[in-house]
Every structure is written in structure tokens, then in C-alpha cells.
Amino acid sequence: MVASNRLGTVSDVRCEIGENPLWHRAEQCLYWIDIPAGRIYRYSPRSGTCERIYEGKVVGGFTIQADYSLLLFMAEGAIAQLKDGKLNIIIDGIPDERNTRFNDVIADPRGRVFCGTMPSKECPGRLYRLDLDGTLTKLLDGIQCSNGLAFSVDLQHLYYTDSYAHVIYRFDYAEQTGDITNQEVAIRGVEADGYPDGLVRDAEGYLWSARWGGGCIIRYSPEGVEERRIKLPVKRVTSVAFGGPRLADMYVTTARDAENADAQPDSGAVFRVQTGIRGVPEFHSRIRLTG
Numbered sequence: 511m512v513a514s515n516r517l518g519t520v521s522d523v524r525c526e527i528g529e530n531p532l533w534h535r536a537e538q539c540l541y542w543i544d545i546p547a548g549r550i551y552r553y554s555p556r557s558g559t560c561e562r563i564y565e566g567k568v569v570g571g572f573t574i575q576a577d578y579s580l581l582l583f584m585a586e587g588a589i590a591q592l593k594d595g596k597l598n599i600i601i602d603g604i605p606d607e608r609n610t611r612f613n614d615v616i617a618d619p620r621g622r623v624f625c626g627t628m629p630s631k632e633c634p635g636r637l638y639r640l641d642l643d644g645t646l647t648k649l650l651d652g653i654q655c656s657n658g659l660a661f662s663v664d665l666q667h668l669y670y671t672d673s674y675a676h677v678i679y680r681f682d683y684a685e686q687t688g689d690i691t692n693q694e695v696a697i698r699g700v701e702a703d704g705y706p707d708g709l710v711r712d713a714e715g716y717l718w719s720a721r722w723g724g725g726c727i728i729r730y731s732p733e734g735v736e737e738r739r740i741k742l743p744v745k746r747v748t749s750v751a752f753g754g755p756r757l758a759d760m761y762v763t764t765a766r767d768a769e770n771a772d773a774q775p776d777s778g779a780v781f782r783v784q785t786g787i788r789g790v791p792e793f794h795s796r797i798r799l800t801g
């Protein structure tokens with residue numbers, strides 16, 4: 511099913527690689543990053559304004575802490591808090607990640623963070639878990655390209671995307687311990703649809719997968735069956751999140767396509783899509799800071 515929906519861009523910002531859209535409930539604002547530029551943007555639907563609130567070291571993903579500060583997952587495995595414009599370093603790097611960076615991340619119900627890394631020539635991607643006390647545990651190795659994560663409605667499963675493998679895995683998830691077990695393929699994509707990238711779950715339990723190179727986002731049932739797809743006027747669709755007062759607005763980040771700039775002038779933009787489907791609030795991270 512190809513859906514027709516209200517669609518438009520939210521600002522004149524065009525990112526090289528826009529990623530990690532995340533709705534800040536306390537501020538009623540959308541945040542997202544431009545990864546190679548090391549920038550974080552904030553957009554207010556109320557005022558229609560967009561501002562750059564950070565520029566510095568490359569950020570691959572972030573969560574919102576319970577105190578409403580941002581927890582940044584950065585290049586070389588560094589993790590830091592951004593609060594009132596100041597960085598507080600929690601982990602200054604991971605030796606095995608010196609030539610790569612974090613990518614998509616997600617906070618769990620207890621405030622831990624699952625955080626994936628990009629592959630490099632020296633090593634494949636990995637998935638880590640950052641616990642409340644700041645301890646970092648490697649959970650998975652040998653990932654081709656770590657990407658979008660989401661939890662099932664009953665919080666019994668964690669979904670995790672390996673882009674280059676064209677799969678979304680499902681794990682049994684134990685909320686009490688943060689352990690993941692029993693890896694299985696939940697959704698297997700095809701090359702014609704592009705690479706599965708960012709991931710989000712809606713209030714009905716369906717998964718939305720952004721498709722890099724596919725120019726769309728695809729909605730899957732809990733059983734892994736495609737229910738609909740929404741086409742965008744750009745090919746490099748990177749991630750998706752729900753926002754707005756009722757979480758009824760879908761925000762979709764994209765990446766610039768310089769080779770096809772004339773045909774895709776909005777590549778790199780953030781799009782707002784209205785489908786009539788609502789999302790669910792994302793969990794806050796609750797990492798205790800010692801720096």
C-alpha cells in the first residue's frame with residue numbers, strides 16, 4: 511500500500527546527513543543532528559523557528575536525560591552531557607572505536623541506553639549498553655552497520671537494524687537487567703527498497719523503517735508484514751520520529767544528495783508527515799553523571 515499524506519519541510523536547514531530526530535516533550539520541540547557537520551538543531555513548531563544549539567565534535571546519536579539535558583554519543587566512542595551549552599564528558603573514548611563513531615541510540619524504560627557504532631576498515635559495527643552508573647558493556651560484535659532501534663509494545667522485545675545486511679532483528683529483552691537474548695530476523699528487506707536505517711514504533715505497535723536510497727519510510731505490522739509505505743521527494747531517508755502535542759506528527763530526517771541536487775532540492779531537509787497515526791513517548795535516559 512502506498513499512502514498519500516500531508517507532507518512538508520519544517521525549516522530551510524539542509525543537512526549533509528540529518529539523523530536522530532527526537533521530540534523533547536518538556537520543550538515541545540524537535541531536535542536532530544547533522545552528523546558530519548557536528549551540529550544539533552532545535553525546531554519549535556509553535557514559533558516556526560529553527561536554531562543550531564551545538565557545533566563541535568561529531569555526534570552520531572543522542573538521548574534526552576530525565577533532567578532534560580542531552581546525552582551525546584560521539585566520534586571515537588566518546589559520551590558527553592550537553593547542558594546549558596556546556597559539555598560534561600562521561601566517557602572520553604573507547605579504544606576499539608578510535609576510528610569510528612556511535613550511530614543510532616535508544617534509552618530503555620529504566621534509563622539505560624543501547625548504542626550502536628558504525629563499521630570501519632579495522633572493525634565491524636557493535637552494539638553496546640550504557641548502564642545507569644556509566645558502565646559500558648559490549649553486547650554484539652560483527653554488525654555490518656548498526657542502526658535504528660525500537661521496543662515492542664509490551665517491552666518484551668528490542669528491535670535492532672543492521673543496514674548493510676538489510677535486516678531488522680528482534681531480541682528478547684529483560685527490562686530488569688537490560689539483557690538481550692534469542693536473536694532472530696523480524697524483517698528482511700530487499701535491495702530495491704534501499705537500506706533500512708532509522709526505526710520507530712507507533713502507538714498501534716507497528717514499526718516504521720526509514721529507507722536510505724529507497725526514498726520512503728515503510729510501516730510494518732508486529733508480524734513483520736508491510737502495511738504501507740510513504741514516499742518522499744528525496745532518496746536518502748535516514749530516520750523517523752513522532753512529535754507534536756499529541757505525538758501525531760511524524761518527523762523524517764534525510765541526507766543531502768549532491769549528485770542529484772537539481773532533481774532533489776529538499777534532500778537533507780526534515781519533513782513533517784501527517785498520517786493520522788500517533789506515536790508513543792520515547793524513554794528518558796537516566797545515566798548518573800560523575801564529571
